[in-house]
Amino acid sequence: MRVTERSTEPSTRPEPVIEVERLHVHAGASHILRGIDLTVRKGEAVALLGANGSGKSTLVRALVGTVAPSHGTVRLLGAGLDADRVPWERIGYVPQRAGARTGVPSTAAEVVASGLLSGRRWWLPRGWRARVRTALDEVGLADRASSAMHVLSGGQQQRVLIARALVRDPDVLVLDEPVAGVDRPSQEAFAASVRRLVGRGVTVLVVLHELGELTELVTRAVVLRHGRVVHDGAPPRPRAAHDAVSHRHVHPHDDEARRPAPLTQNPVNGSTEEVAS
Ligand SMILES: Nc1ncnc2c1ncn2[C@@H]1O[C@H](COP(=O)(O)OP(=O)(O)O)[C@@H](O)[C@H]1O
Ligand SMILES: [Mg+2]
Numbered sequence: 001m002r003v004t005e006r007s008t009e010p011s012t013r014p015e016p017v018i019e020v021e022r023l024h025v026h027a028g029a030s031h032i033l034r035g036i037d038l039t040v041r042k043g044e045a046v047a048l049l050g051a052n053g054s055g056k057s058t059l060v061r062a063l064v065g066t067v068a069p070s071h072g073t074v075r076l077l078g079a080g081l082d083a084d085r086v087p088w089e090r091i092g093y094v095p096q097r098a099g100a101r102t103g104v105p106s107t108a109a110e111v112v113a114s115g116l117l118s119g120r121r122w123w124l125p126r127g128w129r130a131r132v133r134t135a136l137d138e139v140g141l142a143d144r145a146s147s148a149m150h151v152l153s154g155g156q157q158q159r160v161l162i163a164r165a166l167v168r169d170p171d172v173l174v175l176d177e178p179v180a181g182v183d184r185p186s187q188e189a190f191a192a193s194v195r196r197l198v199g200r201g202v203t204v205l206v207v208l209h210e211l212g213e214l215t216e217l218v219t220r221a222v223v224l225r226h227g228r229v230v231h232d233g234a235p236p237r238p239r240a241a242h243d244a245v246s247h248r249h250v251h252p253h254d255d256e257a258r259r260p261a262p263l264t265q266n267p268v269n270g271s272t273e274e275v276a277s
Contacts, residue, residue: 014042015078017172017203018063023072025058025227032058034227036072042171045194045204045217047235050224056207057096059224060176063205064093077172092165094158096176096207108152108160109145112136115164135167136160138196140189155186162190166197173197176207187213211235 018040025033033055040046048056061067063074065081079085092115112132116124125131136142139159149157162178179187191213194204198217211218215235223231 014044016040016075017042017044017077018205019073019075020059020063021073023059023062023074024070025055025062025067026070027058032227033062033069036224036227036229038222038229038232040203040205042203043198043201045198045214045219046206047211047214047218047221048205048207048224049209049211049221049236054224055227056224057176058227060093060174060205060207063174064091089168090171092168092170092173094161094165094173094175094178096180106149107146108136108141108149108156108163109133111149111160112163112167115167131167131169132163135163138166138193139163140185140192153183153186155182158182159186159189162193166193170202172203172205174205177209178206179212180209191217 016039018038020036020038023033023036024031036055036059038059048059050056058067062069063076065074065086074081076086077090079087109129109132112135113124113128115135116128116131133142133145136145139162141156141159141163144152144156144160149160152160158178159182162175165173165175179190182190194206194214195217198204206214206218208214211221218235220233221231221235222229
């Protein structure tokens with residue numbers, strides 16, 4: 001437990017699970033993340049939104065330690081990433097998919113089982129078959145355990161990767177665009193598993209292009225633009241709740257970026273956009 005919290009804060013607040021302070025990431029000459037502060041507490045379901053190139057994947061990679069910060073700190077479950085004390089077995093991570101089909105010749109069950117391996121252990125723990133079955137069941141693919149990955153649809157492959165993260169029975173789940181370009185049944189299966197996980201107290205941070213099926217589930221939205229947080233609070237409301245005619249799209253100037261613009265959601269594609277109020 002950290003003692004840096006101000007005494008005015010109620011002590012009943014759930015403990016921080018993800019703590020990012022003044023995080024900067026550079027890649028070569030580009031300054032990708034420009035001072036990110038973010039605290040996610042136990043049991044929260046947070047959506048990370050923002051246009052392509054705004055830095056969402058870089059932030060998620062910095063969280064799981066695959067990208068090194070040039071400045072600032074990241075703590076997961078109370079442990080600093082730099083101190084090498086993070087209990088990785090309690091964290092599930094689903095990276096952004098590189099392309100559509102990869103043609104990996106493994107079965108769904110093998111891919112899920114690989115989620116039980118860790119850096120130090122390359123054999124499977126006792127009872128792994130049952131755990132793999134449970135994880136595949138969780139994403140609605142219990143009947144596809146012995147299917148080769150390449151015969152599954154893109155959405156089903158993505159569900160297998162989610163099952164691989166779930167098989168560890170994580171306390172924290174970080175997913176980068178898990179439903180981008182996947183079929184409707186896979187989106188619904190994903191929303192259903194997130195709902196169950198959140199119900200069990202798992203903390204979820206999910207990068208999304210649009211809230212879609214998760215609108216009702218997400219308790220908070222963090223929006224990035226040009227490597228900065230420009231909104232942190234209520235998830236964007238569906239556009240239908242607005243008077244569409246009175247809303248004009250704007251691109252705020254830098255001085256306005258401090259004052260997060262209200263967000264609305266496109267009812268057709270569910271994407272979020274800023275609106276003038
Ligand atoms: N390894 C890298 N080297 C150089 N530029 C990068 C690298 N990774 C990401 N970028 C750039 O950083 C910006 C943010 O990328 P990314 O985090 O992938 O954004 P998002 O996930 O929001 O689409 C983009 O302009 C991207 O081109
Ligand atoms: Mg990305």
